[in-house]
Amino acid sequence: MRQLLLAAALAVLSMPAAAAERGLAAADLVTLARMGDAAIAPDGSQVVYTQRDTDLVADRGRTDLWLVASDGRSPPRRLTTSPDNDDSPAWAPDGQGIYFLSARSGDKQVWYLPLAGGEAWQVTRLPLEVGSFRVSPRGERLALSLEVFPDCADLDCTRKRLDEQKASPRHGRRHDQLFVRHWDEWKDGRVSQLFALALDARHAAAGAPVPLSATVDANVPSKPSGGRADFVFSPDGARLVFSARIRGRNEPWSTNFDLWSVPADGSTAPVNLSSDNLAWDAQPAFSPDGRLLAHLAMERPGFEADRFHLVVRDAATGAVRFTTRDWDRSLGAFAFAADGASVLAVTDHLGQHPLWSINLADGSRRQLTGPGHVAGFDVAGERIVLALQSLSSPPDLWIIDGRAAPRQLTRVNAGRLADVRFGEPEQFTFAGAGGATVHGYVVKPWNWTAGQHYPIAFIVHGGPQSSFANTWSWRWNPQVYAGAGYGVVFIDFHGSTGYGQAFTDAISGDWGGKPLEDLRLGLAAAVTEYPWLDRERACALGASYGGFMMNWIAGHWPDGFRCLVNHAGLFDQRAMYYATEELWFPEWDFGGPYFDNPASYEQFNPANHVLAWRTPMLVIHGALDYRVPYTQGLATFTTLQRRGIDSRLLFFPDEHHWILRPGNAQQWHDEVLRWLADHLHD
Numbered sequence: 001m002r003q004l005l006l007a008a009a010l011a012v013l014s015m016p017a018a019a020a021e022r023g024l025a026a027a028d029l030v031t032l033a034r035m036g037d038a039a040i041a042p043d044g045s046q047v048v049y050t051q052r053d054t055d056l057v058a059d060r061g062r063t064d065l066w067l068v069a070s071d072g073r074s075p076p077r078r079l080t081t082s083p084d085n086d087d088s089p090a091w092a093p094d095g096q097g098i099y100f101l102s103a104r105s106g107d108k109q110v111w112y113l114p115l116a117g118g119e120a121w122q123v124t125r126l127p128l129e130v131g132s133f134r135v136s137p138r139g140e141r142l143a144l145s146l147e148v149f150p151d152c153a154d155l156d157c158t159r160k161r162l163d164e165q166k167a168s169p170r171h172g173r174r175h176d177q178l179f180v181r182h183w184d185e186w187k188d189g190r191v192s193q194l195f196a197l198a199l200d201a202r203h204a205a206a207g208a209p210v211p212l213s214a215t216v217d218a219n220v221p222s223k224p225s226g227g228r229a230d231f232v233f234s235p236d237g238a239r240l241v242f243s244a245r246i247r248g249r250n251e252p253w254s255t256n257f258d259l260w261s262v263p264a265d266g267s268t269a270p271v272n273l274s275s276d277n278l279a280w281d282a283q284p285a286f287s288p289d290g291r292l293l294a295h296l297a298m299e300r301p302g303f304e305a306d307r308f309h310l311v312v313r314d315a316a317t318g319a320v321r322f323t324t325r326d327w328d329r330s331l332g333a334f335a336f337a338a339d340g341a342s343v344l345a346v347t348d349h350l351g352q353h354p355l356w357s358i359n360l361a362d363g364s365r366r367q368l369t370g371p372g373h374v375a376g377f378d379v380a381g382e383r384i385v386l387a388l389q390s391l392s393s394p395p396d397l398w399i400i401d402g403r404a405a406p407r408q409l410t411r412v413n414a415g416r417l418a419d420v421r422f423g424e425p426e427q428f429t430f431a432g433a434g435g436a437t438v439h440g441y442v443v444k445p446w447n448w449t450a451g452q453h454y455p456i457a458f459i460v461h462g463g464p465q466s467s468f469a470n471t472w473s474w475r476w477n478p479q480v481y482a483g484a485g486y487g488v489v490f491i492d493f494h495g496s497t498g499y500g501q502a503f504t505d506a507i508s509g510d511w512g513g514k515p516l517e518d519l520r521l522g523l524a525a526a527v528t529e530y531p532w533l534d535r536e537r538a539c540a541l542g543a544s545y546g547g548f549m550m551n552w553i554a555g556h557w558p559d560g561f562r563c564l565v566n567h568a569g570l571f572d573q574r575a576m577y578y579a580t581e582e583l584w585f586p587e588w589d590f591g592g593p594y595f596d597n598p599a600s601y602e603q604f605n606p607a608n609h610v611l612a613w614r615t616p617m618l619v620i621h622g623a624l625d626y627r628v629p630y631t632q633g634l635a636t637f638t639t640l641q642r643r644g645i646d647s648r649l650l651f652f653p654d655e656h657h658w659i660l661r662p663g664n665a666q667q668w669h670d671e672v673l674r675w676l677a678d679h680l681h682d
Contacts, residue, residue, distance in 0.1 A: 021419040023446030023483025026669030028420065029474065030054060030662050033412045035395045036063065037088060037376070038387055041095050044380040045070055048079070048089045048098050049397060051412060059663045063087045065100060065113070070383060070399055072409050079113060080120065086111075088132065088228070093139040097203065099123065101130060110142060112203040124197065124205055127159035131192055132221055132228045136237035141264060142197045143231060143240055144209060145221055147190040155209065158190070178252040182581050183224035184624040184656035192219040194231060194242055196264050210266040218244035222257065229333065232284050234315075239263050241273070241284040241293065253583040255280045255304050259295055273318060279306065283333070287340040291315055294343060296331055303588045305465030307501040310334060310343060312360060322360050328500045338381050346374045348498030351427055351439045351469040355386060369406060373471035385409070389472035391425040391443060391479070421446045423482025425470065430525035433494055433514035436503070440522045441469070442530050443478045443488040455537035455680040457481040458523060458561070459490045462544030464511070465504050467497045475658060475665075476543065484673055486680075487533045489526045493518035508589045511545075512552045512604040519549070520557065537680045541672070543567035544628060544657065548606065551636060554617065555609030563679035564617040565672055568625055568657055571632045571639075573601040579629045610639050616646035618675040620668065622655035648675065 036050035047068050052061040063085040068076040080086040084103040091098055097114040104111070105122055108129040113120040124130060124144070131145040148158045165188070179187055195209035213220045220242050221230035231242035245257045257280045262270040274281040279298040286293055293315040298306035307330040312322040324331065332353075334345035343358045353373035357366045369388065375395055377386035382402045389395040397409040423443045432438030445454050459476060461468035468476075468490045478488040492499065494514040495507025506514055527535045540561045542549050547569020553560060570576050577586050577594040587593060590600040602608060617640055621633030633649070640647035650671050652664055659668045 022421070023485070024417075024420050024422060024477075024479040025483055026480050026666060026673065028416065028483075029477055029480055029669070030665050031056065032394055032416055034061070034474065035387060035397065035410065035412050038378060038385055038397055039089050039091055040070070040378045040380040040383060040385045041091055042093060042380055043095055044383040045095075047378075047385045047397060047399075047409065048091070049410075050087050050089065051078075054662050056662055059661055061085075061662065065089055065098065067115075068397065068409050070385070070401075070409070072399070072407065076410055076412075090133070090135050092135065092203065093137055099133070099135055099142075099203075101133070103129075110144070121204075123199070123203060126209065127155050134228050134231065134233060136233045136264065137235050138237045139199065139203075140237060141199055143212070143233065143264070144195045144197055145192050145231075146195055146209070147192050149189055150191050150193075150214070150217070177249045178583075179581055181626045183626060185224075185626075191217075191247065192221060192223065192226075194220045194240070194262075196240075196266055212240065212262045212264075212266050213242065213244065213260070213270060215269045216244055216260060217247045219247065220244050229283050232286060233264065234286050235288060235290040237264055241286075242270075243282050243284060243295070252581060253302065253587050255298070255302055255306075255584050257281050259284055279303070280308075282308070285334065285336060286315065287336045288338060289340055292321065292336075292340065294334070294336065296334070302584050304582075304584050305463075305497070305504060306330075307504075308332070310345065310358070312343070322363070324358065324363070326363070327365065328502075330497060330501065330504075333376065335377070335379050338379060344368075344377065344379060344384065346377070348467050348469070350498055351441065351467065351492060352498075353467075353469065353471060355384070368400060371470055373469070375471075391441070391470050391472070392422040394472050420483075422479055423448070423488070425478070427470070428526065428529055430522055432521050433517040436494070438491065438493065438518050438522060439469075439499070440489065440491040440526060441478075442526055442533070443482045444532075445485050445487055446479075446483050447485065448487075448532070450532075453532055453534040454485065454487040455676075456523075456533050456535070456539070457486040457488045457676065458519075458538055458540045459488065460519065460540060460542035460546035460549045461490065461492075461496070462542065462546045463497075464495045464507050464515070464545035465497055467492050469498065476541075480669060480673075481676075484676075486676070487530070489523060489533070491519055491522035493522070509591060509600065510604075511548065511589065512556065515549070516552060516556060519553075520560075523560075537562060537682070539563040539565065539676050539680055541565035541567075542569070544569070547628070550617065551606035552604070552609075554613045554615050555606055556612070558612050558614050561615055563675060564615050565620070565675060566617055566633070566636060567620040568622070568628045568633065569619075569636065570606065570628060571636045572607040573605040574598070574607075575635070576628065576632060577601065579631065581626050607635070607639075610643065613639065613643060613645060616679060618648050618650065618672065620650045620652075620659075620671075622652045622657065622659065624654070624656040627657045 031054045034052040038049035052063040065079040066076045082104045086102045088101040110123040111120045128146045134143045152158045194213040197209045198206040200206040259273040260270040278301040282296045284295045294312045296308040297311045300306045310324040329347040332346045355368045355374045372390040375387040384400040387395045388398045398406045423446045425443045481488045527533045547566045550564045550566035591597045619637045621630040637649040
């Protein structure tokens with residue numbers, strides 16, 4: 001089955017085909033403006049959002065605040081122009097100004113910008129950087145996250161100890177339990193804790209921060225990627241509810257996040273609201289009237305990719321009033337509608353990521369957006385502002401007013417993309433492993449012409465429980481390959497999200513089984529369905545699990561491709577288990593620790609099949625990658641070199657699992673495209 005994407009609805013940035021001059025280049029991807037956090041004013045009249053612009057000379061991005069009217073009758077205007085990043089905007093409850101984070105004073109603190117005119121002023125002047133914050137509904141206080149040494153009595157103690165450590169000639173760190181490192185940083189003993197800070201009528205700090213979560217041995221927000229969605233004020237501002245996982249000895253193999261409630265003034269210790277669920281509880285949110293408390297919940301402890309369903313409780317008694325356990329979709333971000341009678345939520349869904357309205361009375365669901373990926377949204381009254389992106393469009397803001405159709409508010413990259421023609425994406429399905437229906441996408445080269453044949457860039461997503469679908473990516477963007485003249489193919493193999501939890505579960509314990517079969521069958525189906533694809537000139541590319549799959553393909557499909565590109569890929573399952581940080585990933589998918597079940601790991605261990613390797617491979621890794629340590633990439637390259645296989649190593653000493661610096665990102669794309677050109681152009 002073919003499903004032509006509704007490109008006209010989303011790819012509004014591209015010019016008519018007759019005016020297009022070129023495809024998207026890697027340099028475009030690196031330098032495009034990136035629209036970020038968006039928040040709608042309490043009265044729904046305006047939207048503040050962040051926009052990151054890239055300074056190639058300084059090799060960094062700079063983020064500013066922008067404002068646009070909800071009626072779209074005037075162009076967006078820039079609110080801040082600080083040389084330092086201004087981000088995380090939040091409206092004051094009266095709508096007269098905006099709180100935000102900025103390092104313009106030297107380190108990251110909370111600032112306030114009055115919209116009536118005048119300069120922003122600094123709200124917090126703390127000895128430690130502010131990680132995240134929320135404004136109470138009545139504006140009388142802030143909730144802040146700060147990284148502190150838990151045995152310190154005050155913030156000054158943490159500041160003093162950090163300064164002493166920096167000045168000391170002794171640089172060794174002692175650890176008594178895991179984590180010793182996480183994502184891209186070594187642990188130094190600090191914990192992210194929640195504090196409350198009173199505000200006066202002039203939006204200025206009044207007094208010292210009051211600790212709220214100090215008696216809970218946990219990071220709030222969670223590490224490494226938690227944020228303000230992890231904690232929320234009640235509508236009357238009297239208490240906060242936050243999500244946290246205890247840091248004890250089993251933290252690296254636990255997904256047991258609980259909800260905790262604490263008075264906003266810190267007068268009593270937090271109380272655990274969800275101790276009965278040993279799996280993940282996340283994203284607490286109150287209904288507008290405060291009578292309901294909703295959150296997301298998983299059911300299987302230790303499984304990070306379990307289905308998140310919505311749980312709505314009576315805020316006073318904790319009794320469950322509503323769940324989405326009967327809906328076979330995993331919810332992402334959600335929020336109550338203004339009347340509290342429904343909840344808005346996003347999910348992966350058949351290669352899309354739409355916004356839904358879920359009626360709490362009867363459980364009925366209504367899809368509010370069509371093709372594309374809703375990257376974030378906010379609600380005020382009858383208005384919903386959302387960030388929408390697709391395979392043919394970077395993120396832009398759209399607004400839904402009542403039951404009207406979505407209307408576009410911003411076109412942040414219209415000028416930069418005026419002469420760019422995107423490759424046309426098309427979704428297809430085929431019979432995959434076991435006869436199951438599997439979805440994939442093909443993207444035509446930007447200059448596609450009937451009767452011509454084009455080499456293939458076959459991209460395998462990571463995760464592995466994720467989806468490579470109708471969305472825009474700042475790293476693995478199919479349009480960069482389409483812009484270089486390649487036909488792009490990618491498959492949502494068994495293990496992908498958005499097709500039901502059973503489909504997602506299917507990869508656990510079967511990393512190299514059904515997924516590889518889906519990739520084989522999917523590529524064959526794509527070549528049959530789209531005969532302009534040149535099967536004899538194909539290169540496969542992937543990162544993380546996708547990088548594992550490059551190593552697995554090298555040993556089990558060595559004649560499948562002319563070349564491979566392996567970014568941050570797993571080479572040796574045994575070494576990987578003993579050196580990675582978040583142990584719940586391998587322990588769930590392989591049935592426990594390596595030492596308890598080595599056969600499960602060895603069944604899908606690429607290191608056991610290197611004698612079959614013969615496909616040329618580009619290996620890429622970052623030194624700060626602690627999820628897949630760089631020794632995995634080095635072992636891959638050593639094997640290739642020792643076996644005399646055409647190979648190259650691209651190593652980044654200042655990057656982690658992702659390549660983020662503008663200069664490095666440009667180099668990454670240059671090397672990858674050079675590798676493809678060397679092997680696919682006769």
